[in-house]
Amino acid sequence: MNKKSILLAGLPATGKTTFIAALWYYLNNSCNDQLLMVNSLAGGEHEYLNSISRDWAVYKTVARTRSNNGEKIQINVKNTKTDQIIVLDIPDFSGETFKSHFDTREWTEEYDKLLNKTNGFILFVDPQDANNTPHLITDADEAALLFEEPTEISNESIEFKQYSAEHTCNQVKLVEELQFIKHHKPAMVPLKIAVVISAWDVVEKSSEDVKVLPLEWLEKSMPLLYQYLVCNSTDFILQVFGVSAQGLEYNNEDINKALSKNRLDNIIVEDGTETSKDISKPIVWITE
Amino acid sequence: MAKINNCDQALCKVKMDGKCLESLELSECPHFYFDEETDIDEAENTPNTTVLKSKSIPLFNGAELNMVNTTLVTYQYPCENIIILGDSDSGKTTFLATIFDILQKGPLEGIYFAGSYTQVGFESRCHLSRISSEAAHADTEKTNSKELNFLHLALKVKPALQRPAVHFLISDISGERLQNARDSSSAMKELTPLKFADRIVVMLDGNKIANKRTREASLFDSYTLLKRMSDEKIIRADCDLKIVLSKWDLLDKDTSFNFEKDIEAYFLQKFSDVFTSFSFARIAARPKTPHSTIKVAFGIGELLNEWLEDKPDQSDILNEVPEKRINERWFLNFHS
Numbered sequence: 361m362n363k364k365s366i367l368l369a370g371l372p373a374t375g376k377t378t379f380i381a382a383l384w385y386y387l388n389n390s391c392n393d394q395l396l397m398v399n400s401l402a403g404g405e406h407e408y409l410n411s412i413s414r415d416w417a418v419y420k421t422v423a424r425t426r427s428n429n430g431e432k433i434q435i436n437v438k439n440t441k442t443d444q445i446i447v448l449d450i451p452d453f454s455g456e457t458f459k460s461h462f463d464t465r466e467w468t469e470e471y472d473k474l475l476n477k478t479n480g481f482i483l484f485v486d487p488q489d490a491n492n493t494p495h496l497i498t499d500a501d502e503a504a505l506l507f508e509e510p511t512e513i514s515n516e517s518i519e520f521k522q523y524s525a526e527h528t529c530n531q532v533k534l535v536e537e538l539q540f541i542k543h544h545k546p547a548m549v550p551l552k553i554a555v556v557i558s559a560w561d562v563v564e565k566s567s568e569d570v571k572v573l574p575l576e577w578l579e580k581s582m583p584l585l586y587q588y589l590v591c592n593s594t595d596f597i598l599q600v601f602g603v604s605a606q607g608l609e610y611n612n613e614d615i616n617k618a619l620s621k622n623r624l625d626n627i628i629v630e631d632g633t634e635t636s637k638d639i640s641k642p643i644v645w646i647t648e
Numbered sequence: 649m650a651k652i653n654n655c656d657q658a659l660c661k662v663k664m665d666g667k668c669l670e671s672l673e674l675s676e677c678p679h680f681y682f683d684e685e686t687d688i689d690e691a692e693n694t695p696n697t698t699v700l701k702s703k704s705i706p707l708f709n710g711a712e713l714n715m716v717n718t719t720l721v722t723y724q725y726p727c728e729n730i731i732i733l734g735d736s737d738s739g740k741t742t743f744l745a746t747i748f749d750i751l752q753k754g755p756l757e758g759i760y761f762a763g764s765y766t767q768v769g770f771e772s773r774c775h776l777s778r779i780s781s782e783a784a785h786a787d788t789e790k791t792n793s794k795e796l797n798f799l800h801l802a803l804k805v806k807p808a809l810q811r812p813a814v815h816f817l818i819s820d821i822s823g824e825r826l827q828n829a830r831d832s833s834s835a836m837k838e839l840t841p842l843k844f845a846d847r848i849v850v851m852l853d854g855n856k857i858a859n860k861r862t863r864e865a866s867l868f869d870s871y872t873l874l875k876r877m878s879d880e881k882i883i884r885a886d887c888d889l890k891i892v893l894s895k896w897d898l899l900d901k902d903t904s905f906n907f908e909k910d911i912e913a914y915f916l917q918k919f920s921d922v923f924t925s926f927s928f929a930r931i932a933a934r935p936k937t938p939h940s941t942i943k944v945a946f947g948i949g950e951l952l953n954e955w956l957e958d959k960p961d962q963s964d965i966l967n968e969v970p971e972k973r974i975n976e977r978w979f980l981n982f983h984s
Contacts, residue, residue, distance in 0.1 A: 466704040494752055495779040497786040498934060498944050520783040523775040525768075531752065532767055539763060540707050544656065583754040584761055591762035591804045591813060 364647045365449040365477045369537065370484030371530055372455030375558030375605060377425050379484070379639070380433065380452055381416035382605035384409045386624055386639050387437060396640040399438035399445050408452075409433060416605075417623050419615045425454040439644070446647055449477075461540060462533040463525040475545050480552035480646030483534065485582060487563050492582050494529045531585040538588065542595055549595040554642035555585075560602030560628050573632050574600040601642050602630035655679045656706055670719055679720065681706060710768030712797040715841055718817055721765055721800050725815040728955065731842050731883075733873060734851030735866070736823030739894035739933060742788040743851070743948065744799055744820060745773040746933035750945045755806065757949030759956065762802040762813035769799050773820070777934065786934055791822040796841060805956050814956055830873040836880050843881065847888040847955065850874060852911070854895025854932075858902065867914055878922055888925045891915050892951070897935035897942040 368376045384406075387398045408431050412422045425431060431452040438445050451474065461467050485492065521527075541548055557563065557574050564572070578600050579586045589598045607626025608614045618626055627637045653662045656679045660669035668677045708720060721727055732740045748770040751761040764770060776787040791797075797820045802813035819842075828835040842848075850873075856866035870891075877883045891911065899905050912928050920926060931947035932940075 461707065462710075465707045465709050467707065469703045469705060472705045494749065494774070496749055496753075496777055497779055497783065498777065500779060501786070520776055520781045520787075523772045523781070527775060527778065527780045528768075528771045529752070532771060535763075536710065536767055539765070539767075542763075543708060543765075544705070584752045587751065587755060587761040588763060591760050591802075591809060593809075 361445050361447060362647075363447045363449065364479045365474070366480050366482060366643060366646055367474070367478045368450060368452060368482050368484065369458055370455055371459050371486075371489075371533060373424065374455060374484035374486045374489075375556070375603075376455070376482075376484050377412055377452055378416065378422045378605045379482075379556065379558070379603065380409070380450065381412040381422045382627060383639050383643070384413040384435070385417055386627070386637075387435065388413075389624060394640075395440055395638065395644050396437050397440060398435065400436045402436075404434060404436065405432075409435075419608075419610055419618070421610060425452050439647070448643065448647075458537055459533065462528065462536050467540070472545075475541065475548060478548065478551075480554065482554045482556055482642050482646070484556050484558055485530070485534070485578075485585075487557050487559055487577065487581065489530060492530045493584075531582040534582075534585050535588045538592075538596060542592070550597055551595065552646045553589065553596045553598050554645055555589075555598065555600045556642055557600065557602045559604055559606070560630055561604040561607065563602060564628070564630075574602040574630055575632055577602065599642070599645050600632065602628070603639065603642070604628040605639060652682060654681055656681065656708060670723065708765060710766060711772075712766055712769035712793075712799055712820060713817070714795045714797055718798055721815060721817060725802075725813075727800075727815045727817045728847065729845045730816055730818045730847045730849060730955070731845040732819050732821070732849045732851055733826055733870075733877075734823060734849075734894075735827060735853055735856075735869060736790065737855070738823065738851040738853035739931075740823070740851050741773055741791050741820055742933045743892075743894070743931065744818060745770070745777060745788055746945050746948060747801065747952070749774050749777055750948070756945065757953060758806045759949060759952050760804045760806060760809060762804045764802060765800040766798075769797075769820075773799075791820055793820075793822060794825065796821055796839070803952065803956060805953065816955070826873060827869075830869065830876060833876075833880065836876055836882060839877070839882050842877075843884055845883065845887055847890065848883055849890045849892050852891065852893045854893055854898050857893060857911070858895070858898040858905070860904075863910075867911075871915075871918055874919065878919075885922060886924050888927075889919070889923045890927050890929060890951075892929045892931055894931055894933065895936075896930040896932040896946060897940045899930075900940075900942055 368380070370376050386394075387396060415422050433448075433450045433452055435448040435450065436445070437448055453471075457471070538553070541551065555574070555578060557577055560574075563577060578589075589596055605627060607628065608618050624637055627639050629636050629638055629641050631641055653666055653674065655662045655669065655677070660679065662668055662674070662680060666674075668674055668680065670677055670679075674680045713720060718727075732743065734740050747756070748764075750756045751759075755761075773788065775781045776783045776789055798817040799820055801816045801818065803816065804811065804813050825835070829839050830836075850870055852870055853866055856862040874883075878885070883889075893899070893907065893911060899907075907928075907930065915928075916926070929947055929951050931951065932942045932944075933946075933948060934944060935942045935946065
């Protein structure tokens, strides 16, 4: 039996727990062409998984993880293509845990030990978060000039808020997390990084007729993280997925429409080559 | 309370053999710390690491690096050491901040961001250019530190993204400190570590050059600073010297100003027989003139591309024998 440890990383509210909830439901409701499925429930503690998965199945917002030590999740799965049995160790840390690494410049001994056995990262980003990149005053000034008469900028002293880590945008924090790993845990690299862009249905809707691919989204919308990963491809082996685990917005109209389908049919997974409902794809890619 | 040696450099074995990877006294090494049973009062004095709490592992702090802490980078990579000279408000820090601001929006003229040990240092310098600072217009906070500080930036150029990154350590020294050095030999001697610079950038304040009343005095100040540095052997004759005129947006429409005649000829006449490599550039990091045809980061991509050109494949350098690699570690050169 093979044991694989995968770390779900990401800042707060990026879709990590919803992903796990949908994954658990998916692995337990197998269909014929499913690559990964639950092998055995024997000996497992699944209260947390069952609870979040139940919420997901009834279109209820999955509660965010509060634990800084990670909800311990172990899933015994089988790869139907290779018949390999794998025990997946997927602790669900709160987004605040990762945020605090940048803010406080330390991580816990438990997290450090967990990294020693980690085989890959799933790095979650929320495409709707306005703080993914910085907002420059010069850009706003340029935009304003389209509508206003220009005024000379004075050199007088100005009022402003002092800098704190809160002001730093998400892409810098994610780059820092990867740099921490490269510097403090050099034995971990090369490391597989599956970047999961959550709420992919929203990205698809906003791009209208033009099909946008996950890697292109990353390049355009989180350019510093993209550049860092491309430049460090020998240390971080990258695959980008667009995933909508929730599948739809939780309003009455959309839920009523969705009820005519199987709950799993709402899932969207775009890996750059095809769109599917196989939410286990990032896991399969890391364990391959 | 028992004290356990530890180090934030992954390859250091101080925990096992008590010896510093850098061959420094433990109290001098910026990466050394006592592990979790440490007396907190003593650990507070350890630079570049976070004060320890129970069961926490300190991570590199991301702030600007002082001379000693540059080993965080120089131990691992050969570095290009770039010193930026210039008066207060000449645009030294804005130049650095703009590089990071622009890279956050995408590659800069084919230049890709490959990493930085000083992202927090960059972020604090970029802060006043961001809407979140609530500043009324983009600005840069003055550098007040008395230290000789450096920011680290690793860059690559497309299409050679498979080659190792070029690592830059770029100074951010307060204008006041440089002004003191221009006027005093003892203050200048404190800048001795700068003699290991690979490149020297002299930033001329475009605002002062644009004003005919302050132009000559500004040039004279830059001349005397360079002259004293050269005479006191603070900068080497074989370093790459670049005279950079900042805030070019204030001058590009000024028909009474001639860059070649007013700037280039001035410095060439005074220093062409002193420095072997001598060149000029014009930049406008953050143009203030509305509707200017000069855009944000004007000239900066060209300057960085020049620094990135013709770099040796650094993987070869890393494979060289350790004794030879030490020559790449300018802090140790200084330290010895």
